[in-house]
Amino acid sequence: MRMSRMFSKTLREAPNGADSKGYEYLLRAGYIRQMGAGIFSLLPLGFRATQKIETIIREEMDRIGAEELLMPVVNPADIWKETGRYYSIDKEMGRFKDRNNRDMVLAMTHEEAVTDLARNLIDSYKRLPLLVYHIQTKWRDDPRPRAGLIRVREFTMLDSYTFDKDYEGLQKQYAAHYKAYFRIYSRCALPCVAVAADTGMMGGKVSHEYMYLSPIGEDTIILCPECGYTANRQVAKMKKEYFKEAEKPIEKVETPEAKTIEALAEFLKIDPRKTAKCVFMVGTFINDKNGEEEDKLVVALVRGDLEVEESKLSNAIKANALRPARPEEIEAHSMVPGFASPIGATGDFITVIDDTVAESNNLVAGANEAGYHYLNTNFGRDYTGLVADIASARDGALCPHCGKPLKASKGVEIGNIFQLGTRYSEAMNATYQDEEGKQIPVVMGSYGIGVGRLLACLAEEYNDEGGLKLPISVAPYQVHLVSLVKDTAIAESIYEDLTKAGIEVLYDDRKETAGVKFADADLIGAPIRITLGNRSLKEGKVEVKLRSSGEETSYLISDLADEIKNEIAKEMAKIEANIVEKELED
RNA sequence: CGGGUAGUAGCGCAGGGGCUAGCGCACUUGGUUCGGGACCAAGGGGUCGGAGGUUCAAAUCCUCUCUGCCCGACCA
Helix, strand or coil, rough: HHHHHHHCCCCCCCEEECCCHHHHHHHCCCEEEEEECCCEEECCHHHHHHHHHHHHHHHHHCCCCCEECCCCEEHHHHHHHHCCHHHCCCCCCEEEEECCEEEEEECCCCCCHHHHHHHHCCCEHCCCCCEEEEEEEEECCCCCEEEEEHEEEEEEEEEEEEEEEEEHHHHHHHHHHHHHHHHHHHCCCCCCCEEEECCCHHHHCEECCCCCCCCCCCCEEEEEECCEEECCCCCCCECCCCCCCCCCCCEEEEEEEECCCHHHHHHCCHHHHEEEEEEEEEEEEEEECCCCCCEEEEEEEEEECCCCCCHHHHHHCCCCEECCCCCHHHHCCCCCCCCCCCCCCCCEEEEEEHHHHCCCCCEEEEECCCEEEEECCECCECCCEEEEECCCCCCCCCCCCCCCCCCCEEEEEEEEEEEEEEHHHHHHHCEEEEECCEEEEEEEEEEEHHHHHHHHHHHHEECCCCCCCCCCCCCCCEEEEEEECCCCCCHHHHHHHHHHHHCCCCEEECCCCHHHHHHHHHHHHCCCEEECHHHHHHHCEEEEEEEECCCEEEEEEHHHHHHHHHHHHHHHHHHCCCCCCCCCCC
16 A cells, blocks of 8 residues: 555644553554544554454354354344343443334344344254354444543444353353454454453353453453452452351440441441441342333442442342432431441341351441441341342452452453353244254353454554554554655565565655654554665665564565565464463363 | 533644634645755635624623533443
């Protein structure tokens, strides 16, 4: 490609709002342009990069025996009503009516669409297992798009779906994806970890997320440096200690102004771990069948030194949404914020108790009277409720497997795999006939990778003061040819030779000064830069510089195509030498 | 949806009731330069986000509204 003809322009200054380096350079180098909040165009450079990522994805999906298809972005709402997600998903789903006033949705994922196909196509156990995928546009009306391509509303996603006759089959396909995803990311040279994850709106049981660890990430990952345990904080477990002792009689004490656990522990001169912290939320429960909503107060109890993990709480009570409760909602149940506990509360509400509280004795809890707490409260005797793990694992908490301290790290979710089971096949009646002639729901899995987000993470990982330096497997062009001599004939013939040899060349044929051309080459970041200048031309040579290492050599123009092919092969070999082959452990 | 912040040329910004709305970069033309974002000269480009109002006079003050960004809620 000639730069003089390229539908793109580099920017000297970062547009306002480009807060991370990766985003700034994608904009400045002319890979992407923003159109609205969370809506971006991929300019030719960005498009070429994502096409390369998609090619890698296709090759790896093919390796595990997948077939590519293409499902529509626009779905009739009917199938989403069948699974209930038409009701349980709120404003995040794009909805409209067609000319005949029928409800339509913009698919944010394709479980419904693919299950609709499956129930028609799958009849017998003999047709299973199956594995299909597509790479397609999604619209998710995220409440807060941010950080460029990291969190957008319209994006391209690889999503694949598996169909099996049983969980054993699903396990195999899941394990194949687990491994294939590591190959995909490592072929893009993006470092990542797989973590145990929440299933969220997808439903299902087992799920892993692939995380690019970076401070720009929004998820918090809990890792054990000792034994390798990794999980999203939303589901991360930790080793908990209980304080078991003989139950003592409950006793009301005056605790003026002790509205927080810290103040309370200070006032009573006790360890915060001897207290029960009461957190109030309001859960929204949506009826899958008709979309009716119901709000209920949720009282969550954790030991004083711990925090409530909202995802765990939400999962424990199967709420569709959870928000902090307002004081009047708490008071309506005869509880006093700051001095609250379920003891003596009135009305209909849900109590969820972390096992640290349920399994410990004689904890201090609120007396529901301003200025008073109870000593020696005990679960079972003084109050009851649902016992679940709802406490948040944090940096320094103990590993559930080996007991060593855990580390917390920020991460960007670049992929997610789910064992759905029969959540969708049952709802949509996608069954197969088994050997005995019985109709059995198909066991499903679903798997996804955000292509644009992957590019954004790569831009974040691979940059320096000069701009981007994407790995050769995903860089839009392999070679950037910079000509500094007036006579264009030699550069033109080099460009032609390299292109004919199958090399992807971005040729700077503009009438610009050397500084401008070098700066743009650095910004765009092709892995190999060829400089045609008077210095080495005297000897019939050009200079070759690697963007990643800065390493420089020179080659005779007569040998150039072969030498460059060799350089490309070397760069590719570096990536291939580091392909991650990681098996799923259970 | 709450809190904050900002919309003035393609990008970055200044101007905050008064004559033709500026600056840097980018762009056009001519010339000189020519291996790390050159120089000189001459140019082109704006309904000051939108609507309504106040005023002799509005980019500037007021009201409403739209949009972007940041924090939170939220999120595969």
